[in-house]
Amino acid sequence: MNQPTVNHDRAVDLVWARSLEKIMKGEGPAAVRSQLGDEIDSFIPQVATGVLLSANPAFARILYTSAYVAAKRNSFFAMRRLGMPSDFFWKFDMWSDEKAQSTISKVVERLFKQLLHAGRQGLLEFLKVDVPATRFEIAFSDCAECHGMIAERTACNFHAGTFAGIFGAMLDRDLDCVETACIAAGAERCTFSIGLPNNRDIAVMFDKNMTDINVTPIPIGRLDTSSNIERRTIDIGYYQQLLSSAISGNLSTLERTCFDTGTMVGNQLGEVLKSRFGGITNESVSAIYRELRYLDLTIDLSSKPDITISTSGAPEATGALADTAFVPFLAGELQSLLNMAGHKVNFSRIEKHSETQNVDLIFVPEV
Numbered sequence: 196m197n198q199p200t201v202n203h204d205r206a207v208d209l210v211w212a213r214s215l216e217k218i219m220k221g222e223g224p225a226a227v228r229s230q231l232g233d234e235i236d237s238f239i240p241q242v243a244t245g246v247l248l249s250a251n252p253a254f255a256r257i258l259y260t261s262a263y264v265a266a267k268r269n270s271f272f273a274m275r276r277l278g279m280p281s282d283f284f285w286k287f288d289m290w291s292d293e294k295a296q297s298t299i300s301k302v303v304e305r306l307f308k309q310l311l312h313a314g315r316q317g318l319l320e321f322l323k324v325d326v327p328a329t330r331f332e333i334a335f336s337d338c339a340e341c342h343g344m345i346a347e348r349t350a351c352n353f354h355a356g357t358f359a360g361i362f363g364a365m366l367d368r369d370l371d372c373v374e375t376a377c378i379a380a381g382a383e384r385c386t387f388s389i390g391l392p393n394n395r396d397i398a399v400m401f402d403k404n405m406t407d408i409n410v411t412p413i414p415i416g417r418l419d420t421s422s423n424i425e426r427r428t429i430d431i432g433y434y435q436q437l438l439s440s441a442i443s444g445n446l447s448t449l450e451r452t453c454f455d456t457g458t459m460v461g462n463q464l465g466e467v468l469k470s471r472f473g474g475i476t477n478e479s480v481s482a483i484y485r486e487l488r489y490l491d492l493t494i495d496l497s498s499k500p501d502i503t504i505s506t507s508g509a510p511e512a513t514g515a516l517a518d519t520a521f522v523p524f525l526a527g528e529l530q531s532l533l534n535m536a537g538h539k540v541n542f543s544r545i546e547k548h549s550e551t552q553n554v555d556l557i558f559v560p561e562v
């Protein structure tokens with residue numbers, strides 16, 4: 196397999212830039228995928244985060260940190276693009292709660308709420324500030340990260356990191372964010388508290404949220420029957436951002452991590468196919484991907500024993516992720532499905548058609 200060539204920061208920044216362009220122009224730039232459009236079902240992204248969380252408890256912190264760094268860098272940039280001077284929140288500690296409340300509300304409404312909404316990530320609402328304590332409370336409704344998941348406590352590590360980054364950029368200091376209630380744990384909306392990392396409450400809750408994780412990867416039943424499908428679509432950019440942040444925690448093993456995660460996701464998807472279609476066939480595999488608006492694919496068995504899967508519109512190979520470094524994720528997914536369908540094959544290589552961004556994945560017999 197080739198060495199990964201991805202620049203994780205660049206991929207994430209491209210996604211942020213696209214959302215920013217959307218809100219500044221009032222209309223979106225051209226769709227990343229001309230055929231399938233930019234909305235995908237949140238199912239695979241959620242399975243991916245779920246399996247990563249279950250497989251490795253340290254993953255919560257990796258995801259939080261990647262999201263934090265990217266959000267802080269891009270929030271600075273977004274505020275400058277909107278003409279806010281870098282000392283906009285100068286001497287914030289001296290502000291009255293009223294002044295802080297109205298100023299932050301305005302910036303959140305005008306910029307950050309819309310940025311997150313452009314990615315169909317959820318609805319951000321600034322609730323209140325306590326200036327002397329440097330504490331901020333926010334709510335996030337219809338959260339794409341955890342909607343439909345089941346967790347004993349809280350599950351939204353990507354968004355906790357994102358909010359810490361956004362508020363950290365506004366105030367130009369390091370802040371931490373903890374989720375205090377989560378839709379996945381039965382709350383009506385997710386709520387978060389943001390404060391200084393050395394604040395005792397924040398520090399205690401932060402450690403608990405990062406270590407005491409109990410997430411059910413995905414309610415598989417959501418896709419069991421077509422009448423049962425609870426539609427929840429997200430923008431392809433949000434998924435790409437999530438995937439980049441999740442997988443790039445350790446760049447030196449990017450390809451391996453990507454592939455292994457894909458394998459786990461493929462196993463979950465295979466279970467869905469078995470219960471939904473009674474088995475895994477070429478037709479059911481392409482049907483489920485189509486239904487999730489994830490990609491178009493055809494499985495070509497004519498060159499057996501090799502199997503070629505041609506894909507079009509794969510989120511791992513379009514737009515911000517066009518350099519194919521994340522394609523091993525999809526390769527792992529498809530290898531699992533092929534094996535569950537009775538083909539004993541291993542992923543061999545990628546062939547990319549650069550003019551269409553279509554990607555062929557070639558699998559060879561197991562030796």
Ligand SMILES: [Zn+2]
Nearest residue numbers: 341351377385
């Ligand atoms: Zn949540």
